[in-house]
Amino acid sequence: MTYTIVPPQKILNPQLEIAGGHALSGEIRVSGAKNSALVLMAACLLTRDPIRLRNIPPLTDITAMGEILAALGVQVIRQGEAIELNGDHINQSTAPYELVNSLRASFFCIGPLLARTGMAKMPLPGGCQIGSRPVVEHVKGLKALGAQVTIDHGVVTAVVPGQGHRLRGGRIHLDCPSVGATETLMMAAALADGETTIDNAAQEPEVVDLAGLLIAMGARVRGAGTQTITIVGVDRLHGTDYAVIPDRIEAGTYLLAAAITRSHLRVAPVIPEHLGAVITKLEEAGCRIENDGIGLTLRADHVRAVDLRTQPFPGFPTDLQAPFMSLLATAEGTSVITENIFENRLQHVAELQRMGASIRMKGNTAFVEGVSRLSGAPVQGTDLRASAAMVLAGLAAEGITTVQGLEYLDRGYADLEGKLNGAGAAIRRTSAS
Numbered sequence: 001m002t003y004t005i006v007p008p009q010k011i012l013n014p015q016l017e018i019a020g021g022h023a024l025s026g027e028i029r030v031s032g033a034k035n036s037a038l039v040l041m042a043a044c045l046l047t048r049d050p051i052r053l054r055n056i057p058p059l060t061d062i063t064a065m066g067e068i069l070a071a072l073g074v075q076v077i078r079q080g081e082a083i084e085l086n087g088d089h090i091n092q093s094t095a096p097y098e099l100v101n102s103l104r105a106s107f108f109c110i111g112p113l114l115a116r117t118g119m120a121k122m123p124l125p126g127g128c129q130i131g132s133r134p135v136v137e138h139v140k141g142l143k144a145l146g147a148q149v150t151i152d153h154g155v156v157t158a159v160v161p162g163q164g165h166r167l168r169g170g171r172i173h174l175d176c177p178s179v180g181a182t183e184t185l186m187m188a189a190a191l192a193d194g195e196t197t198i199d200n201a202a203q204e205p206e207v208v209d210l211a212g213l214l215i216a217m218g219a220r221v222r223g224a225g226t227q228t229i230t231i232v233g234v235d236r237l238h239g240t241d242y243a244v245i246p247d248r249i250e251a252g253t254y255l256l257a258a259a260i261t262r263s264h265l266r267v268a269p270v271i272p273e274h275l276g277a278v279i280t281k282l283e284e285a286g287c288r289i290e291n292d293g294i295g296l297t298l299r300a301d302h303v304r305a306v307d308l309r310t311q312p313f314p315g316f317p318t319d320l321q322a323p324f325m326s327l328l329a330t331a332e333g334t335s336v337i338t339e340n341i342f343e344n345r346l347q348h349v350a351e352l353q354r355m356g357a358s359i360r361m362k363g364n365t366a367f368v369e370g371v372s373r374l375s376g377a378p379v380q381g382t383d384l385r386a387s388a389a390m391v392l393a394g395l396a397a398e399g400i401t402t403v404q405g406l407e408y409l410d411r412g413y414a415d416l417e418g419k420l421n422g423a424g425a426a427i428r429r430t431s432a433s
């Protein structure tokens, strides 16, 4: 097994110290999409041939996924922004508990592992900060493809009965358009015997990216990006070389950084259609956005209140709800923000209030009355996107904001402070202890 990683810079108990009030300018480069990269890495389990993925972001979540694949017998070689995955010698059907618990997305390995080896044992992913996040749909779909699935003491065991251990195509209707379930089942169906239809499938760009990789590996997939995906199973898949899409959530975060500092900034590369609902809301809030096809330039002078409801793609993404709330905390007027996807994803409200934001809560709705200025304060990032929201608030606040809880931020943003500082921000990574 070869497993090389670049260790992140070690600072004991790190925090970000942000001196607010600096305008941003120039351009920020967007990395490859974390959520795509994670599932594309899992797809390497479907073939004995090497898969080379490019535009892989340097994140701790990617490192964790590499460790899980390595534990299953995959040879993982990381070289800068490329990663080579060779699943010729998979020797394990059981993923280690500690690793799966630390990275929910690794549960998605159950689909390709089962399809390839006829058996997969995955610990149930732990609860997480933003909600309970069940895997009922993933399990229901695997059963529809002929797997016998049992859950015992927190471990999901899936077995393909009969000779040949091959899943068979089937019709699956998801009760909710779960991104992870759609991806898990697409990978499982790619090697199944016959045709699979997934109805009420997730339409997120990461699902389309996975379809792109699978097709490049020789799979027969139609309809990704619509509500119905059809996969005709093939006997074997082959290796390929594939580039991950740009991270739409990272791009959206930097557009919001420009908006909250009332700046003029270009963010690239992006696939503008991936950010349709976000662009619409930014424009509604008074920002001007220029789309040159591969980049978006945002100019903000005056920001007014808008209402937001998070929804599955193409609706407004839950992953940008917290960062957008930071912007609206500084807008003129009162915005109403409703979180419909995750039940516990408004924990950043209390932290924004510590910075002077005026926010009232009722159930899953936040009423945000914009204030003319936020003030710097020590705050805690309570999950990945909430941490990004704190950084944005800090960029606009008067004085110094310190953001703790960077273990979340480092999971999803490649060199956040380096990129923002390159555009004019004043952020330092220091030790809190």
Ligand code: UD1
Pocket: 035, 036, 038, 105, 131, 132, 133, 134, 135, 136, 137, 138, 176, 177, 178, 179, 180, 181, 202, 206, 318, 319, 340, 341, 342, 343
């Ligand atoms: C993915 C993203 C995450 C994003 C989320 C929603 C990855 C690695 N993560 O997470 O960043 O916030 O999509 O866009 O890609 N649900 C059920 N039953 C299930 C599965 C899901 O009720 O069996 C519900 C969840 O509780 C949640 C909603 O469906 O309310 C969306 O969850 P899902 O799309 O599965 O999110 P993930 O794939 O885990």
